[in-house]
Amino acid sequence: MASGYDFCPRGITRRSLGLLFAGADMGSASVGGTPERPVVTVQLSDGALRALAARVGQSLPVGNEGAGTVVGAGSSSEAQGLLARTVAIAGGAMYTQYRAADASACLVLPEGTPARTGASSFVNPLTALGMLETMRREGHSALVHTAAASNLGQMLVKVCLEEDVPLVNIVRRPEQADLLRSIGAVHVCNSSASTFNTDLTEAIAQTSATLAFDATGGGTLVSQILRAMEVAATTSAAQYSRYGSTVRKQAYIYGGLDPGPTVLTRNFGFAWSLEGWLLTPFLQSIGPVRLGQLRDRVAANLTTTFASGYSDEISLKDMLDPTVFSRYSKHSTGEKFLLNPQLFD
Amino acid sequence: MASGYDFCPRGITRRSLGLLFAGADMGSASVGGTPERPVVTVQLSDGALRALAARVGQSLPVGNEGAGTVVGAGSSSEAQGLLARTVAIAGGAMYTQYRAADASACLVLPEGTPARTGASSFVNPLTALGMLETMRREGHSALVHTAAASNLGQMLVKVCLEEDVPLVNIVRRPEQADLLRSIGAVHVCNSSASTFNTDLTEAIAQTSATLAFDATGGGTLVSQILRAMEVAATTSAAQYSRYGSTVRKQAYIYGGLDPGPTVLTRNFGFAWSLEGWLLTPFLQSIGPVRLGQLRDRVAANLTTTFASGYSDEISLKDMLDPTVFSRYSKHSTGEKFLLNPQLFD
Numbered sequence: 001m002a003s004g005y006d007f008c009p010r011g012i013t014r015r016s017l018g019l020l021f022a023g024a025d026m027g028s029a030s031v032g033g034t035p036e037r038p039v040v041t042v043q044l045s046d047g048a049l050r051a052l053a054a055r056v057g058q059s060l061p062v063g064n065e066g067a068g069t070v071v072g073a074g075s076s077s078e079a080q081g082l083l084a085r086t087v088a089i090a091g092g093a094m095y096t097q098y099r100a101a102d103a104s105a106c107l108v109l110p111e112g113t114p115a116r117t118g119a120s121s122f123v124n125p126l127t128a129l130g131m132l133e134t135m136r137r138e139g140h141s142a143l144v145h146t147a148a149a150s151n152l153g154q155m156l157v158k159v160c161l162e163e164d165v166p167l168v169n170i171v172r173r174p175e176q177a178d179l180l181r182s183i184g185a186v187h188v189c190n191s192s193a194s195t196f197n198t199d200l201t202e203a204i205a206q207t208s209a210t211l212a213f214d215a216t217g218g219g220t221l222v223s224q225i226l227r228a229m230e231v232a233a234t235t236s237a238a239q240y241s242r243y244g245s246t247v248r249k250q251a252y253i254y255g256g257l258d259p260g261p262t263v264l265t266r267n268f269g270f271a272w273s274l275e276g277w278l279l280t281p282f283l284q285s286i287g288p289v290r291l292g293q294l295r296d297r298v299a300a301n302l303t304t305t306f307a308s309g310y311s312d313e314i315s316l317k318d319m320l321d322p323t324v325f326s327r328y329s330k331h332s333t334g335e336k337f338l339l340n341p342q343l344f345d
Numbered sequence: 346m347a348s349g350y351d352f353c354p355r356g357i358t359r360r361s362l363g364l365l366f367a368g369a370d371m372g373s374a375s376v377g378g379t380p381e382r383p384v385v386t387v388q389l390s391d392g393a394l395r396a397l398a399a400r401v402g403q404s405l406p407v408g409n410e411g412a413g414t415v416v417g418a419g420s421s422s423e424a425q426g427l428l429a430r431t432v433a434i435a436g437g438a439m440y441t442q443y444r445a446a447d448a449s450a451c452l453v454l455p456e457g458t459p460a461r462t463g464a465s466s467f468v469n470p471l472t473a474l475g476m477l478e479t480m481r482r483e484g485h486s487a488l489v490h491t492a493a494a495s496n497l498g499q500m501l502v503k504v505c506l507e508e509d510v511p512l513v514n515i516v517r518r519p520e521q522a523d524l525l526r527s528i529g530a531v532h533v534c535n536s537s538a539s540t541f542n543t544d545l546t547e548a549i550a551q552t553s554a555t556l557a558f559d560a561t562g563g564g565t566l567v568s569q570i571l572r573a574m575e576v577a578a579t580t581s582a583a584q585y586s587r588y589g590s591t592v593r594k595q596a597y598i599y600g601g602l603d604p605g606p607t608v609l610t611r612n613f614g615f616a617w618s619l620e621g622w623l624l625t626p627f628l629q630s631i632g633p634v635r636l637g638q639l640r641d642r643v644a645a646n647l648t649t650t651f652a653s654g655y656s657d658e659i660s661l662k663d664m665l666d667p668t669v670f671s672r673y674s675k676h677s678t679g680e681k682f683l684l685n686p687q688l689f690d
Contacts, residue, residue: 019587054579055587218611223606246626261568261608261609261610263608264606264608266607267396270599270623271621271623272620275619276615276616276617278588281616
């Protein structure tokens, strides 16, 4: 069933960067090789090198997802039906000009959709939908989300508005709060504000959120969220219990924007759970039928709810240019790069 | 159905101390009042006081569990049948000379069992059995336990030996390791040893333990355990994955011997979960039939598997004596106090 595809643009995600640069400080990288085949070298600390021992010497293909035009297909009618259509896939090894993929793995985009529009059809849209799906499956009725001004965060704001799900957005800067409010976000808390803990507790009390998705990982933010949930739960409790409230508080860490340790002060009783959350095992857990429904919803709303914005479009060669990678390795809000492997300068 | 009981000795647990002293530094306590009715006063920090705002002005009865002779009973045949028997209960408010309790809540001890033997029939034995029950319900096959030289830890060693469940014990001192080995423990790791991380990884690899119960809470120990599980899981993996192994790693924090923050370095992939664990909601979750089976098992083995050792027996008045409370508030391994409210000096 394998078909040949011309896979064009794909967004450069933090996940791909982790694989590409192994978490190294790219400010200390040096560029050698030839202009046609540049080689970037960067030193890893001893500790980081030990942690990465299992990948030393391995050639690892990069790129989670992308979209492109089908330029060749196998003989099956399913594969033949895809010829000349724009499709998106999330199969790894996407930083390439041509990519073979199973026909069944292709998300067929509406006729006329440019590849650029479909380049980020999987990870962010399905993560946003996956958060809501997790919320319902585990019996919660509202969400807390951190790093909420990201492309993903903006999708989540839109999806929650569509489904009338209360959402508490946590951002780091006032302009990020303004951005989210401009697309309809109701509860936005700025973690840099001196009133943050009070603001967060108030927003959680208003929404009864007992589930959080955290993209930062490091620092005290998850602990502050669990504490705010606990304070919101106990404020109305008549009886003091030294074990805390019986309200179940759940937080998932799904990213590591802050690579430092997660610090939990545990001032939120015993009815809490903190877990890692990854898209792929989650999608496996919901089964192919439900996954198909979610994918169809994404395809039908790629230019509205699930639209991704890009600040720059770069070529494969640009990726190894120090003036370019020093920018895209910074993970700044508002800067999102699109890799176009068919771009030549 | 309420019956009158003469409730004698009960162990002084860390949980009761948290309620009694509110986590205050008892080294700075002063004793006033009269010899007959001493009053202990201790200063709380502003932060601690804020955290305890909900209990200010409340009179809170103390004592999780105890045992004693039934000296009076209601008219029902169930209650009458308990007269003159030794029973144990875990109903709170146990630091008292007489205690009324529901007949159905009484664990009837074998004829002739002294109250002292039954004083700790609930919390430690059912916690040890609860850990094994949790292990089976969640599909794990081996356990890691911290602060493993405690009374509870020794019970867990015995129960795991009886059921042939591999157990990795973590202690802080060589003499605690010796103690556990003397009662049959196979895997004992000393967290103060320079080889601790290697020792722990080796023991986890040998036992395939993917579930840990941690009594300490604070510090990096939970993180080290999850890391050791991850290393054990990936050592044999052929392919490097930047998301870590797919082996599910679970840790429960069930105590707070170290009141400092829990510090997670998150170098253990995304397939992990850290949760609070409390005995009471766990027992509610397994239902009355299974709880009855566990209770019967405890009653039948109180002098063997579930025997508790006490270093001291003290009176209610002793509890407020500074030379005594400075000792029992220290939580030292090997020192366990039995409160006997019928003791007068």
